[in-house]
Amino acid sequence: MSRTKTLQVLFKRYRRPGDIVFAWVLLAVCLFLLSQIFTQTVFKPGGKLFAQPRFWPAVSLICMAGFAACHLLGSMLSERIEGRWKEVWLWLASLEYAGWFIAYAAVMPWAGYLPATLIFSVLLTLRAGYRSAHAIAAAAASAVVIVLLFKSFLQVKLPAGRIYEALPDGLRQIMLTYF
Numbered sequence: 001m002s003r004t005k006t007l008q009v010l011f012k013r014y015r016r017p018g019d020i021v022f023a024w025v026l027l028a029v030c031l032f033l034l035s036q037i038f039t040q041t042v043f044k045p046g047g048k049l050f051a052q053p054r055f056w057p058a059v060s061l062i063c064m065a066g067f068a069a070c071h072l073l074g075s076m077l078s079e080r081i082e083g084r085w086k087e088v089w090l091w092l093a094s095l096e097y098a099g100w101f102i103a104y105a106a107v108m109p110w111a112g113y114l115p116a117t118l119i120f121s122v123l124l125t126l127r128a129g130y131r132s133a134h135a136i137a138a139a140a141a142s143a144v145v146i147v148l149l150f151k152s153f154l155q156v157k158l159p160a161g162r163i164y165e166a167l168p169d170g171l172r173q174i175m176l177t178y179f
Contacts, residue, residue, distance in 0.1 A: 015078040018087030023072035030065035039059060100124060112161020113151055113179040117143045152178045 020029055041054035049055060100120065125139035132139040150156045164175045 011110065015075065016087070017081060017083035018085075018091070020075040021084060021088050022071070023075040027065065027068040027072050030068045032059060034058075034061045034065055071176070100127075108161070109159045110162045112164050112175065112179065113158045114144070114147045114175070115161065115163065117147050120165055121146075147179055 037054060037058050038149060041057055043052060043054055100123075104116060104120045107119075111119070121143040122136055123140045125135055130136070130139075151158060160176045164172050
């Protein structure tokens, strides 16, 4: 085998479904970030070029945009394979769990750490398709263990739920301190 053939095999590009969509989105994000470099960073007159606050972010964004353009070019020149939109839909579907986390973070200041963690762990267990009583009980038990570990043992400061204000004084103090 000749040396050229070996290098061609070494640098052979294997295209994946959704590759061109990823390349376009990556290039668009890079160009957007690059367009914001002058408004988000400053230039200090009289300073050295390499010490400028704008220099290294600009270098990294220019390189990132260049590599994204090369990736897009490689995607455009590769043969098309089926399954692009199925792959893109899978990416978008995975963003659902970011939504669950945002909802959890929004509910926690009102419901409190223990109730919010219990509710969301059970809901996510059901969302994942586990319907048995054992799975739901395991999710609830793990939520209680997580709350006890973080709030009681590690003493992580988390927002107290507004619902705790409706509890009697003694119970409210326990819930605020340990749950």
